[in-house]
Amino acid sequence: MRSFTCPACGNLLFFENSSCLACGTAVGYSRPDRALVALDGRRRCANAAIAGCNWIAGDAGPLCDCCALTRTRPADGDAEEAFARAEAAKRRLVHQLDDLGLPTDGVVFDLLSSEAEHVVTGHASGVITIDLAEGVDSHREAVRARLAEPYRTLLGHFRHEVGHWYWEVLVERAGRHDGFRAVFGDERADYQEALREHYAGDPDPDWNRSYVSTYAAAHPWEDWAETFAHLLHVRDTVQTAGAYGVLVAGRAIAPHPDAPVDAEPAEDGAGFDELVDTWVPLSRAVNQLNRSMGKDDLYPFVLAPDVLAKLRFVDSLVAGAGRAEPGTVR
Template sequence: MRSFTCPSCGNLLFFENSTCVVCGTAVGYSRADRALLALDGRHRCANAVLAGCNWVTANPDTLCDCCALTRTRPADGDAPEAFVRAEAAKRRLLHQLDDLGLPVGDVAFDLLSSEAEHVITGHASGLITIDLAEGVDSHREAMREQMAEPYRTLLGHFRHEVGHWYWEVLVDRAGGHDRFREVFGDERVDYQEALRKHYAGTPELGWNATHVSTYATSHPWEDWAETFAHLLHIRDTVQTAAAYGVRVTGRDIPPHPLAPVDAEPREQDEEFDQLIDTWLPLSRAVNQLNRSMGKDDLYPFVLSPVVLAKLRLVDSLVVGARP
């Protein structure tokens, strides 16, 4: 995430701010400018109250670009806090996709409450369904423990599910199947049967030597989506650290500065190496900070050479998709 400042007093602001807490200036996020701007004739999104949206629109009583991507939402009064959290995660997702230059195209979202109906988080050629229960901390933590996952977040769900759509865009439509299968395996194996076996069994010992998560072992499509989401985690966190001037120094750490400051990838393969060289000591540092606060590791993952090869392929396809 980039850093944002108040256009009036220069105070540091969060991406989600709608008012400067120092000078009181009303601000809103402009997608076109990728900045928090003073309202000054701009209008708040029509979802400013319902979804806590701080994006601006050119016309009054209209939805911003991000809120307009929600095709279905729960009825008023049904899971309101979870809906606000889901829309906030979606805004972060769209901001990063814009930063990376990835086409949003026909992506749409169904944000549904399992309090009212049976909901399965998933995707279907760009239509992404999110169970709003994932915005409830107690539910998400219970699911994380049930699934034996080290990490589970609402933003992670958005990144994973949109990753399935980018497989269609960056691999399937682009005819990149051979390259994909060389790294991830053959996606033509029966998907439903693969999921059935995954949920019926237990992960093989040593799975983390080849996959970023146990769920990634279920099928090449899920491996791609998990890896895509992981790349977005890494790029966003490194960008945030760079934007706020965070540096990690010490013995055996490369002397180059935190990079890339921009999320926008360049067309040099060396940049991926630099990204990982930055990420590894940074992730160790934040894990140590969490442990100092009595918390579990913020980043409980191991990036093996095989996983790094998968991340490199995803990153190269993201770079190639830039206009």
């Protein structure tokens, strides 16, 4: 995430701010500008109250461009807190997709509450379904523990599920099947059978040599989606570190001593090697900071050589898409 400043006084603002705490200026996020701008008569998104949306409404209606991507949502009064959390995660997702130059036309979101019906978080050719129960900490933590997952977040769900859509955009439509299969395997393997086998048995004890998570080992499509999500995790966290001037340096950080975390991307984004060289010392440092606070590792994953090769492949396709029409929001 980039850093933001008040357009009136220059005070530091966070992505979620709707006003400056220093001077009181009302601000809103402008998607075309990718910045927080003074409201100055602009219309706030109609979801400002119910979802805490601080984006400026689009020209086509009362909602901002991000909220307009939600095709289905709970009725007023149902799961409002979880809905607000989901929309907040979606705003971060959309901002990052814009930053990477990835198109968002063709993708919509169904944000549904499993309190009233059976809901399965998933995807179907651009339709992303999120169970709003994942916005309830107790539910999400219980599922994380039951599935023995080291990491489970609402934003992670959005990044994973939208990753399936970008497989269709960057691989399927572009005819890059051979390159994909050389790295991830053959996606023509029976998907449902692969999932049944995954949930029925124990993971291979050496799974982390080739996969970023046990779920990634289930099928090449899930491997892609998990890898895509992890690329977004890494790029966003490294960008945030750079934006806030975080520095990781010192002899104890070998093999990257005195390696600055300077991750504000260049016009076309930081190269993959630069990204990894920055991420390794940064992730080690933040994991140790979490442990100092009695928390689990912030990033409890190992990026083995095979996993890095997959991340590099995904990053190359994302970078190529981002260079297609530089400077545009699609």
